[in-house]
Amino acid sequence: MNTLKTKFNHYGLVVFLGVLIASCGSKKDVVYFQDAADYETIVSDNTHTNTFKVDDVIGINVSTLDPLASTPFNLFSGTQEGGFGRPQQLDYIVDKNGEIDFPVVGNIKIVGLTPEETKDLLKQELQPYLKDPIINIRLRNFTVTVLGQVNRPGTYQVNGEQITVLEAIGLANDLNIKGKRDNVLVIRDFNGTKVYTRIDLTKKSALNSPVYYLTQNDVVYIEPNQSAVTQSTLDNRAGLTVSIASLIITTAVIILTRN
Incomplete structure (x- = not known):
């Protein structure tokens, strides 16, 4: 009986050490x-x-010393709800052709351009209409x-x-x-x-x-990492493991009782 108990203790120690080693990670991980x-x-x-891509949402604001001169080159939704406050400025969406529909100027292809490159391009396009425009660009999405x-x-x-x-x-x-x-x-x-x-x-x-x-x-x-994969495998087999462990313990108790 003592020999059998000793074997069970050794077996339990081996299982414990195996689980402990499997669960340990190293510094390099x-x-x-x-x-x-x-x-x-x-x-x-x-x-x-970053460069602009198709479906990007872009905010572009054009301003000059003369606010009235730059107004046609900005998109607005009209007045705020109730007719009060400043109009809300709208954003541009880069279409499947890589273009935005810019007021007055028309379609401008900006896909693949950086914000700075887009600013330079817009300044060129606006040169016939505005003097020294200030252009601010922001990627919204x-x-x-x-x-x-x-x-x-x-x-x-x-x-x-x-x-x-x-x-x-x-x-x-x-x-x-x-x-x-x-x-x-x-x-x-x-x-x-x-x-x-x-x-x-x-x-x-x-x-x-x-x-x-x-x-x-x-x-x-x-x-x-491997620890998470191992844990997932153990969790999936938990029910089966509990059943087998219960069976082993029950068998062991019966054997020990009879001896």
């Missing part, structure tokens, strides 16, 4: 930029400026989506003109412990064509990745 040395200066030549093993998945509005993949992950309150940091997937749309690129955030080379700077409507997906 969770630390960002592991190959960056202390006080190391990293100069990145990775520059990026600059959003990024962060999914997977993060603490707060969702779609986030970007207030500025630029955001990095790290900043996007920061908006989602960082990866959780089960997120795979060395194989982050960025899904990017180029006017209907999806491009899938992976980035390793455990290496400093991530700073030079073509997807380190995100563009509008990018999707960042964090895959589950």
Whole structure:
């Protein structure tokens, strides 16, 4: 009887150690930029400026020293509700041809242009009508989506003109412990064509990745690491495991009782 109890104790210890080892992670699984040395200066030549895409929503405001002169070159919806207040300025949508329908000037193709390039183009188009126009352009639908093993998945509005993949992950309150940091997937749309690129955030080379700077409507997906996959498998088999364990315990009790 003592020999049988000892065997059961040893078996339980082996199972416990196996589960413990399987659930443990290492430092290399969770630390960002592991190959960056202390006080190391990293100069990145990775520059990026967003360009306009089909279906982008863009706010464009044209102003001059003479407000009446620039009024025809801005879109307005009319007066506010009730007929009071200033008229509401409307936004432009880049159509399937990559163009916007600009007042007076007509269709202007801006797909693939940066905001600065678009400003220069509009100034050229407005030169016959306005003297030294001031043009402000803002992308209204600059959003990024962060999914997977993060603490707060969702779609986030970007207030500025630029955001990095790290900043996007920061908006989602960082990866959780089960997120795979060395194989982050960025899904990017180029006017209907999806491009899938992976980035390793455990290496400093991530700073030079073509997807380190995100563009509008990018999707960042964090895959589950092996720990999460193992846990999912264990959860799926939990019912079966409980049944088998119950059967083993019952059998063991019967054997021990008889001996």
